[in-house]
Structures are given as C-alpha cells and as structure tokens.
Amino acid sequence: xxxxxxxxxxxxxxxxxxxxxxxxxxxxxxxxxxxxxxxxxxxxxxxxxxxxxxxxxxxxxxxxxxxxxxxxxxxxxxxxxxxxxxxxxxxxxxxxxxxxxxxxxxxxxxxxxxxxxxxxxxxxxxxxxxxxxxxxxxxxxxxxxxxxxxxxxxxxxxxxxxxxxxxxxxxxxxxxxxxxxxxxxxxxxxxxxxxxxxxxxxxxxxxxxxxxxxxxxxxxxxxxxxxxxxxxxxxxxxxxxxxxxxxxxxxxxxxxxxxxxxxxxx
Amino acid sequence: xxxxxxxxxxxxxxxxxxxxxxxxxxxxxxxxxxxxxxxxxxxxxxxxxxxxxxxxxxxxxxxxxxxxxxxxxxxxxxxxxxxxxxxxxxxxxxxxxxxxxxxxxxxxxxxxxxxxxxxxxxxxxxxxxxxxxxxxxxxxxxxxxxxxxxxxxxxxxxxxxxxxxxxxxxxxxxxxxxxxxxxxxxxxxxxxxxxxxxxxxxxxxxxxxxxxxxxxxxxxxxxxxxxxxxxxxxxxxxxxxxxxxxxxxxxxxxxxxxxxxxxxxx
Amino acid sequence: xxxxxxxxxxxxxxxxxxxxxxxxxxxxxxxxxxxxxxxxxxxxxxxxxxxxxxxxxxxxxxxxxxxxxxxxxxxxxxxxxxxxxxxxxxxxxxxxxxxxxxxxxxxxxxxxxxxxxxxxxxxxxxxxxxxxxxxxxxxxxxxxxxxxxxxxxxxxxxxxxxxxxxxxxxxxxxxxxxxxxxxxxxxxxxxxxxxxxxxxxxxxxxxxxxxxxxxxxxxxxxxxxxxxxxxxxxxxxxxxxxxxxxxxxxxxxxxxxxxxxxxxxx
Numbered sequence: 001x002x003x004x005x006x007x008x009x010x011x012x013x014x015x016x017x018x019x020x021x022x023x024x025x026x027x028x029x030x031x032x033x034x035x036x037x038x039x040x041x042x043x044x045x046x047x048x049x050x051x052x053x054x055x056x057x058x059x060x061x062x063x064x065x066x067x068x069x070x071x072x073x074x075x076x077x078x079x080x081x082x083x084x085x086x087x088x089x090x091x092x093x094x095x096x097x098x099x100x101x102x103x104x105x106x107x108x109x110x111x112x113x114x115x116x117x118x119x120x121x122x123x124x125x126x127x128x129x130x131x132x133x134x135x136x137x138x139x140x141x142x143x144x145x146x147x148x149x150x151x152x153x154x155x156x157x158x159x160x161x162x163x164x165x166x167x168x169x170x171x172x173x174x175x176x177x178x179x180x181x182x183x184x185x186x187x188x189x190x191x192x193x194x195x196x197x198x199x200x201x202x203x204x205x206x207x208x209x210x211x212x213x214x215x216x217x218x219x220x221x222x223x224x225x226x227x228x229x230x231x232x233x234x235x236x237x238x239x240x241x242x243x244x245x246x247x248x249x250x251x252x253x254x255x256x257x258x259x260x261x262x263x264x265x266x
Numbered sequence: 267x268x269x270x271x272x273x274x275x276x277x278x279x280x281x282x283x284x285x286x287x288x289x290x291x292x293x294x295x296x297x298x299x300x301x302x303x304x305x306x307x308x309x310x311x312x313x314x315x316x317x318x319x320x321x322x323x324x325x326x327x328x329x330x331x332x333x334x335x336x337x338x339x340x341x342x343x344x345x346x347x348x349x350x351x352x353x354x355x356x357x358x359x360x361x362x363x364x365x366x367x368x369x370x371x372x373x374x375x376x377x378x379x380x381x382x383x384x385x386x387x388x389x390x391x392x393x394x395x396x397x398x399x400x401x402x403x404x405x406x407x408x409x410x411x412x413x414x415x416x417x418x419x420x421x422x423x424x425x426x427x428x429x430x431x432x433x434x435x436x437x438x439x440x441x442x443x444x445x446x447x448x449x450x451x452x453x454x455x456x457x458x459x460x461x462x463x464x465x466x467x468x469x470x471x472x473x474x475x476x477x478x479x480x481x482x483x484x485x486x487x488x489x490x491x492x493x494x495x496x497x498x499x500x501x502x503x504x505x506x507x508x509x510x511x512x513x514x515x516x517x518x519x520x521x522x523x524x525x526x527x528x529x530x531x532x
Numbered sequence: 533x534x535x536x537x538x539x540x541x542x543x544x545x546x547x548x549x550x551x552x553x554x555x556x557x558x559x560x561x562x563x564x565x566x567x568x569x570x571x572x573x574x575x576x577x578x579x580x581x582x583x584x585x586x587x588x589x590x591x592x593x594x595x596x597x598x599x600x601x602x603x604x605x606x607x608x609x610x611x612x613x614x615x616x617x618x619x620x621x622x623x624x625x626x627x628x629x630x631x632x633x634x635x636x637x638x639x640x641x642x643x644x645x646x647x648x649x650x651x652x653x654x655x656x657x658x659x660x661x662x663x664x665x666x667x668x669x670x671x672x673x674x675x676x677x678x679x680x681x682x683x684x685x686x687x688x689x690x691x692x693x694x695x696x697x698x699x700x701x702x703x704x705x706x707x708x709x710x711x712x713x714x715x716x717x718x719x720x721x722x723x724x725x726x727x728x729x730x731x732x733x734x735x736x737x738x739x740x741x742x743x744x745x746x747x748x749x750x751x752x753x754x755x756x757x758x759x760x761x762x763x764x765x766x767x768x769x770x771x772x773x774x775x776x777x778x779x780x781x782x783x784x785x786x787x788x789x790x791x792x793x794x795x796x797x798x
Contacts, residue, residue: 029563029579031295035461040506047295050338053369072582103585195567241780248507297561301727313561316604319635514773
C-alpha cells in the first residue's frame with residue numbers, strides 16, 4: 001500500500017472517530033447537499049450565517065468553510081467577521097470562490113475575504129482560481145484559459161499570497177502548496193452535471209482539515225475521497241439524479257477497502 | 267388494534283382528507299425536504315418568511331411551524347409577528363429550537379419567540395429542550411446531559427411554562443404534557459445521518475396539529491408516522507442518500523396497513 | 533413525424549449544443565432542484581440575487597428567470613433591477629408568479645415586476661394566472677375558478693398586457709399568445725406531489741427561450757419536455773421521492789427517441 005493510500009485511510013478514520021464540527025457559511029443552492037455530504041462522511045455540519053452569532057459558531061467548530069455562491073452584502077460581512085475570528089483562534093479556513101470573475105461585486109468580495117484572514121485551503125475550478133488571484137490585488141493580467149493545467153502557475157502564485165494550499169478542481173485535481181504540486185485523478189464526468197459537487201468538495205476539505213493539520217495532505221485526502229466516492233456512485237447510477245443519492249451512500253460506505261481498490265496513484 | 271394505533275390511523279386519514287395548509291418559517295437547509303415531506307404525507311406546504319406577508323399567510327393556514335435553523339434578525343422579527351398573529355387567531359404554533367444553546371443570539375431568539383406566543387408543540391433533541399427551558403428565563407442551571415431520558419424533567423417544566431406539548435426526539439421519542447409522558451420507539455439510527463430529519467418531524471407535527479386539536483395526540487401520531495416511515499425506508503436503503511428518497515416514498519405510501527404492521531406499542 | 537415533434541427535438545438539441553447560461557432569481561425551496569434540472573437538460577444555471585451584481589449576471593446570461601416564491605423586499609428590488617436590465621438588452625424574461633393572490637404584498641410585487649419590464653413568458657397554475665392578471669392593474673374581478681380551462685380567457689388578456697406568452701400549467705398545459713392557444717398533455721399526477729415542479733417548468737422555459745426566439749414555440753417545447761420526462765420517470769418510481777431522481781435522470785437522458793415515443797399530439 002502506497003504512502004498516499006495509507007494517509008487517506010488514516011485521515012478518513014480521524015473524521016469518523018472525532019466527528020468534527022464543520023461551520024459553513026455557504027450558498028442557498030447547496031446547503032442541503034453539503035450538510036448531507038458532511039454527515040455521510042462522518043462530520044457534523046453547522047450552517048449559520050448571522051453576523052450576530054458567527055463568532056461563537058467559529059469558536060465551537062473545528063474548521064470554518066466559506067463559500068461565495070448566492071452572495072449578498074450581509075453574508076459578506078458575516079464572512080469577514082467569521083474569518084477574522086477563525087484567524088485569531090488559528091482554526092483552519094477553507095474558501096470556495098464560487099463564480100469568481102463573474103461580477104465586479106464578486107471580485108471585490110474576494111478581496112475583502114482575503115483581507116480578513118488567510119485561507120488554509122482555497123478550492124475552485126481553473127477559471128475561479130485565476131480570477132481569485134487577479135482579485136487578490138497581488139497580480140494582474142492572469143491567463144483566462146480554463147484548463148486545470150493552465151492555472152497551475154496562478155495557483156502557485158495564489159498559494160504564496162495566502163501562504164496556504166490551493167486546489168484546482170477538474171478531471172485532474174491539483175493540490176498545490178507553493179512549489180509542491182500533487183495530483184488526484186479519481187472521479188467521473190457525471191459529477192459536472194450535479195450542482196454543488198465543487199461546493200461539496202470544499203466542505204469535505206474542511207472536514208479533513210479539521211482533523212489533519214497538514215492542510216495539503218488534508219486537501220489531497222479530501223479530493224481523493226470525493227473522486228473515489230464519485231466512481232463508486234457512477235457504477236450504480238443511470239443519470240445525475242440517481243448519482244446524487246448513490247454519491248451520498250458512497251461517502252457513507254467508503255472505507256479502507258474502497259480506498260485501496262479505487263485510489264489511482266499518479 | 268390498540269387505541270394508539272387507531273388514533274394514528276384516524277389522524278393520518280384526516281390529513282389526507284383535508285390537505286391542511288402548513289405555513290413554515292424554516293431554515294434554508296431543509297426547506298426543500300420539508301416541503302416534500304409535507305406533500306408526501308398529504309399536507310400543503312407554504313414557505314413564506316417576509317415580515318410583509320407572514321400575518322396573511324398565518325391567516326390562511328391551518329398551522330404555523332417555526333424553525334430556528336440558519337437564524338438571522340429579519341427572520342426572528344417575522345417569527346415574532348407570525349407567532350403573535352397565530353396566537354390571536356388561536357391557531358396551533360409548532361416550534362423547533364434548532365441549535366438551542368449554541369450561541370447567545372440563538373438563546374435570546376428563543377426567549378423572544380416564547381415571549382411572542384405560546385407554542386402548542388415544541389420539538390427538539392434532549393440538549394435543545396434543555397437549552398430552551400434555560401433560555402425561557404423561567405429556570406436556571408439545567409442539566410447538560412444529552413440522553414432523552416435526562417431531559418424529561420426539563421421537558422415537563424418547559425411544558426408547564428408554555429402550557430403546551432414538548433417532544434424530546436431520540437431513539438425513544440417522549441411526547442410530554444406536564445405529568446402525562448408518552449413514548450414512541452419506531453425509527454432507525456440512519457435517520458441521524460440525514461440532515462433535517464428533526465426539522466421534518468417538527469413540520470409533520472404541524473400537519474397533524476392542523477387536523478387534530480388534541481396536540482399531545484397530534485404530536486404522538488406525527489412521531490409514530492415519522493418512525494414508521496423511517497423503518498419502511500430503511501429496508502430499501504443502502505445509505506443516507508437512498509434513505510432520503512425512500513423516506514419520502516414511505517410517507518406517501520404509509521396507510522392503515524403499514525401502521526398496523528410497524529407501530530410498536532410501548 | 534409531426535411539425536411539433538420536430539420542433540421539440542430541434543429546440544432541445546439547441547440547448548445541448550450551446551449550453552445557455554440561465555440566470556435565476558428564484559426561491560430558496562427550489563434552488564437546488566432547479567439548478568439540477570437545468571444542468572440535466574443541458575443548460576448552465578446561475579443563481580444570483582444580490583442587487584450589487586444582478587445587472588452583470590443578466591448581461592452575461594442568455595435569459596433571466598424570475599420566481600416569486602419565498603419573496604422578500606431585497607429580492608423584489610433585485611428582480612426589478614434585473615428585469616429592467618434584461619429589457620434594455622432585449623434578453624428574454626421568464627416570470628413565475630408563485631403564490632399570486634396569497635397576500636397583498638405578493639400582489640403588489642407582481643405589479644412592480646410587471647412595471648419593471650415585459651416578461652416574454654409567464655408560467656403559473658390557473659389561480660396564479662388569474663391573480664397575476666388581477667394584480668397587473670389592467671382588469672378587475674377575475675374568475676376564481678381553478679381549472680386550467682377557466683383561466684384561458686384571463687391568460688389571453690394577460691398575454692395582451694405583457695405582449696408575451698402565458699402558460700397555464702395543469703393536467704393540460706395551455707401555451708397562449710393572444711388568440712393563439714396551444715396545448716400539451718404529457719405528464720403525470722405524481723408531479724403535483726413534488727415541490728417545485730412548476731418552478732422547474734419555468735426554469736426549463738428559460739433554457740428553451742435562451743435558444744429559441746419564438747417564445748411560444750420555446751414554451752411549448754419546454755412544457756412538452758417536462759411532461760415527457762415526467763412520464764419517463766413515473767414508470768421507474770414508487771413515490772414522489774424516487775420520482776425526483778428519476779425525473780432528473782430523464783431530463784438528462786431524453787433525446788429524439790423519447791420525444792418521438794412519448795409526445796402526445798393534441
């Protein structure tokens with residue numbers, strides 16, 4: 001068994017043993033599916049966004065997950081406050097820049113979020129990672145190509161800005177910490193036909209980061225588990241509807257055996 | 267056939283016949299699954315939270331269901347207004363204190379909600395019931411133990427405060443009106459791995475309370491139907507994903523036969 | 533093969549080829565299921581409601597879908613702004629007057645939305661269409677009967693007010709442009725037991741309107757595809773829970789073969 005296989009198994013086991021509280025400030029579209037994915041993998045989701053309570057929720061949780069879909073001003077203010085608190089308490093912060101680059105407001109929000117604290121892990125698709133680097137104000141003129149490979153340089157630059165891990169999701173996932181570039185290749189194209197699979201990946205990164213302080217390893221284990229569960233579910237599915245339920249079943253069922261069987265070393 | 271079995275069958279039949287309007291002010295995570303559960307059991311869900319229309323929605327509905335997940339200030343204000351209106355119109359009010367005790371703001375909101383009117387039924391897990399009693403301002407120093415049994419005394423005290431029914435959900439559900447303590451034991455542990463099953467139970471209590479004015483009986487029938495549907499669904503499920511859909515199918519399918527077959531007298 | 537059958541096949545093919553961006557300002561209950569339905573049929577959903585970005589989202593999208601469920605004031609203001617922008621850019625606007633007639637606020641919102649721009653397609657059930665015409669301020673004393681047939685006259689009047697298409701959903705769907713009345717009759721009664729099927733129909737109308745500038749034809753194709761997918765899903769379902777997933781699978785799977793096999797000419 002490879003070192004990576006062993007790490008994934010160990011990290012998943014830590015989630016199942018400690019059932020970490022994962023505090024999500026996330027979008028309306030995926031709240032239900034994200035909460036169910038966290039429960040299925042063995043974590044305990046909290047969904048709370050009011051500025052009147054986010055600091056306390058951060059305090060009792062093991063990790064903070066910030067997701068920028070269905071953004072609006074009251075939510076951005078809560079995100080800023082929650083991030084600052086998590087930063088003060090040295091809790092991991094996971095950031096999903098959904099729709100980065102799609103509007104001026106969204107780009108401004110990214111800048112405010114990155115100014116509020118340092119995300120331990122940022123996860124997005126190639127264009128979101130490119131737009132996030134651009135919005136960070138630390139660089140200009142990023143490549144607009146959409147392939148994961150083309151965003152590697154930008155992800156590395158973003159990793160240096162945040163001093164954290166940057167994950168580019170795609171057919172191949174790149175899990176990047178400055179010059180250290182790792183890859184996972186599990187998964188299935190049907191996952192792009194279900195809304196919120198990226199948001200779920202981000203939340204699962206949060207569950208792993210709550211139990212594994214090496215955040216690059218945590219993100220790697222999370223992306224591998226997402227991909228493996230996707231392959232397990234695909235076999236039983238006849239479309240994106242049935243895939244959703246089998247995916248949750250797979251996150252619940254996945255154990256050492258499935259990881260050994262499905263994980264593709266690269 | 268026992269008296270309880272007969273009551274559950276009659277109450278469910280009343281829902282199917284009259285299809286009561288159930289007005290929910292509930293959280294973002296469970297809106298979809300709650301609406302679907304209400305439709306499946308035979309009721310008609312309304313989801314409406316704006317302070318500009320909650321009074322009219324209460325007026326046309328048979329019951330008001332207040333759920334405190336994903337709380338924020340505009341929603342608390344709407345809840346207060348809706349509860350006051352329901353109280354004035356003598357319509358049943360069902361209250362789910364999601365996450366009670368998790369933040370100061372949440373505890374303050376509970377106090378405001380209980381000050382606005384008298385919930386006919388409060389449903390929560392043991393720790394939520396304990397925190398709700400504490401937040402009601404009528405007592406101090408509640409036990410922090412989490413077993414359903416340990417919360418019975420607090421549930422009785424809370425029942426005396428609200429002059430209503432208090433339900434403690436768990437492996438055993440306790441349906442309590444002051445000194446009258448009833449139990450249901452149907453259900454399956456997989457239900458704890460699906461988000462919003464508790465919120466669904468609360469909404470289903472609402473559907474029964476809209477047609478059955480003996481609210482302790484209504485809550486008892488609701489919790490029994492939840493547990494029975496859970497057992498029916500479990501048989502067909504291979505994890506929490508497939509459980510969700512089979513649970514909705516079970517709520518739709520459940521009839522006199524299933525109630526006779528599955529209901530466990532205690 | 534009939535002319536209508538050919539049109540549905542062509543229009544669906546256009547969606548699959550161009551994957552149009554569909555900008556939704558919709559309600560919390562259905563955001564997830566609507567996004568998944570749009571993905572399954574081949575479109576690209578955007579869910580964004582903040583007044584700070586709706587104009588830019590309209591600008592990059594092929595169509596704007598406005599849905600009035602879970603209404604509140606900040607959302608109505610965003611809807612007005614988005615509609616005005618879509619009108620300026622001559623992009624199609626699809627409007628779903630969910631719960632029209634249920635509250636004074638909702639009726640006022642309809643008036644504001646219709647004053648902000650001209651919906652290319654309005655879709656609702658009979659009572660919603662009747663209440664929408666009434667709220668438009670252009671007529672009074674509409675019939676309160678709920679059968680689709682009874683709302684035809686009102687739908688025609690509303691069509692003349694908006695100079696657009698009006699769809700009355702029901703066992704028979706009427707797709708109306710002034711004096712031109714078309715019908716689709718596919719579908720299954722189980723669809724009324726799943727929350728948001730109407731909202732999904734509206735969003736699917738949006739996907740078709742993004743690729744087919746004859747909006748009556750677009751709405752006709754959309755309602756036919758909804759009904760056909762519903763029949764395909766019904767065969768595999770044992771209740772409203774399993775129906776949901778099979779419906780998404782069917783939207784993903786539906787092609788020329790299924791349209792030829794299932795479409796019922798009237």
